[in-house]
Amino acid sequence: MKALITTLFLICSITLSAQSNQFAGAYSRSLSEEGKHIIEYKLTLNQDGTFVFHSYSKLQGGTPPEENKYGKGKWSVKDNMITFSANKKEDFDEKYTLDFNNSTARFVAKNPRDKSDKVVKTKLQFLESEINWMRRIDVFRI
Known part of the structure; x- marks a missing residue:
């Protein structure tokens, strides 16, 4: 019985880590x-559940x-929805000033069962954010 429970636990943890692997990346x-x-946006989702974001803008005038x-x-991810959070004590300093708390993005990719020639770029589409200019921004997987 213990072996069965251990095996089920191992399978569940492998499945969970495989799911986060599909979202992690640049x-x-x-x-x-x-x-x-x-205007450039770069977002890196690390497999350990951390992220780094950089926005660069050079505007004439x-x-x-x-x-x-x-x-x-x-x-963190739940049902293709990625939720971002930041700890005020650990994640903010003179360089890192953007507050991603209460930010969510939808992971959009081609369904593996879709065998058509339709091209769907894998992306994150920000739906909510306290950073006004982040709402409705799409960032594409590199």
Whole structure:
């Protein structure tokens, strides 16, 4: 009986770690207008449940003209919805100032059962965030 319970526990933990592996990785988005504006977003979801985010913008005539913003914290997944959180004491300092608490994103990928030629880029689509400009932003898997 103990062996059966141990085996079931092992199978469940392997399944859970395999699910987080499908979400972990690097995501990016670059918006630019030749010679005028550059906006780049880079998000890395680590397999240990942590994340790092970097936003770079260079806007012609902007104040300031060039800006870097950073955020980090933890992420978790439930039903293709990724929830981000940040600990005020551990994840914030002079460099990491973006607060990802209460931010959620939907993981979008082609269904493995879909055998059509339709191309679906794997992405995270931010649905909610206290960072106003993060709402409705899509970042694509690299």
